[in-house]
Amino acid sequence: MAVYKRGYQRYQGPIAGRWTRFMVLPRFAWKRLFQQRLIILLMVVAFIWPLLCAIFIYISNNSDLLKGFGPQFRDFIAVNGRFFLVFMNAQAFFAVFLGAMSGPGLIAPDVANNALLLYFSRPISRADYSLARLTTLFGMLSLITWVPGLLLFAMQAGMAEDPWLTEHWKIAPAIVAGFAVWILLVSMVALAGSAYARLRVVAGGIVLGFFFILSGASVMINGVFRSDWGWLLNPAWSTQTLWRALLGLDPQPGPGVAACALSLAIMILFLAFVLERKLRPVEVVS
């Protein structure tokens, strides 16, 4: 029977479980995000570098193409931790831009249009909502970070001669863990900015500002105090130190891995605090 003839009847059937309900928000958000041309364009651009890396892996493993080059050159183009660090740096840059474009649209419109009241009057807690939004960004950013990273690793493992995998297996978990930290940071900045600013444009500006302004501030502090500790204010620098440690590369001069990890943890906790304060269905004026 046609819907308009049937009339409204109360639903009294079974109710979906918690995780099915939880995944509704990311599912709807992904659908909306992938309808935006700019986001599709940015994602396509973000795949160019992994594609170049794949070509590089193919060339470096093709002995016919490398005939005539000396061992020094072969060492230079070897696929190792350094290669994957360069790959990760490039993709991290795209992740910031993608986070700045897709993150603000996740919370800011809900706050501006009082939609939080509608969400939280359903069996969804604030933690569920925040985690669902985080899952949305985590999924989006994963597509351009650790997923192509692991594919490149698998490609290299498949093409390289035997001892490569046993010598470099730690790169795979390093790619996943390293990008997980970066995605978490970018997502938290995007979500906290989105909850704080209410306007998408401003929230996007906050995301970019967070990374670029803090980077500039860290250089300034180092210059004024003639110290290296200002780097801890720079999330990109701290992450870089963490990645180097995970990939087994030489550390860069400055604060150690523990200090950088602590600095990143404090930043993430601060952003979680901002999110907690701003994600309220009703504001209480005391």
Place this chain on the structure above:
Amino acid sequence: MADTVVELEGLKVKLGRREILRGISCRLGVSGVGKAFGLLGPNGAGKSTLILTLLGFHKPLAGRISVLGFDCRTRLNEVRAHVGYMPETDSFIANLSAVSFLRLMGELSGLPGKIALEKAHEALFHVGLGEARYRELSTYSLGMKQMAKLAQAIIHGPELLILDEPTNGLDPSARRRMLRLITEMKEKQGMNVLLCSHLLRDVEQVCDEVVIMKDGMIVHKCNLEEERRSNKCFVELEVSGNDAGLRGALPAIGAEGVSEGNGRWRIVLPPSVQLQTLWELLGAQNLLVRKLTHRRDTLEEIFLKAMGHIAHTPGESAHTSVQPV
């Protein structure tokens, strides 16, 4: 055993340093029986705070609060799964069509995707937005947004529907439609409705029971159905002349009244007494009638009494004082 729809026991809620709800206790309705409860009170009485506490948005300072037998502190998800809420404020999700919006709300309430889509169409046709269901919500008029808010509140077939000022900003025909829909919810769908409004006429038209709040306390609770059944006629009268004998004369025709001074009276006539009898009595008392209005509703009287604007409702003992319930 059927559960009480809303049960409050010594509920206290403090927002900041201000105590908004000051130890209120009340039991409303039985689940499965479609009844509507009106929540009345002036601004700042604590109506919205009570609703938001029922939904778990405010934590109680003390006391017990349960909805449909589920404790609002410990089993909030169950409470929210069985409640549909229509907020007073303009609330919607940007860049979504009404169908997508309702589908999202339905799925968040636990409806399977396909059923949520079906129910979204059903609910939108039901509230009269069938033709506009593919339009973005941001393009809706205020009245349409109110209807969309009602649709999202009923999509999952809740047992309790909480409506906060549902007729706000509606033109007379949309208001009538909204009230008709609310009546249908309780009568045809068996939903319990908690209606928060400052419009007495709306509450009187839809509700079976009324709770009146003032300064964070429940000051009156009454059953409107019983009041309606008594079918009393309330008369507001303004006379000139010596009306000293009127109070004594009214019981002779079976009526009761209270004088408000300056020739103004509030009189209650039982169903057996016609208005003509009152006219004749006034004539016999040599009183010149300057104004006479009569109506069957009672809520305004009850509300004014609860607010302390009149000493007592005509027709009840003058010794009864307003006591917090």
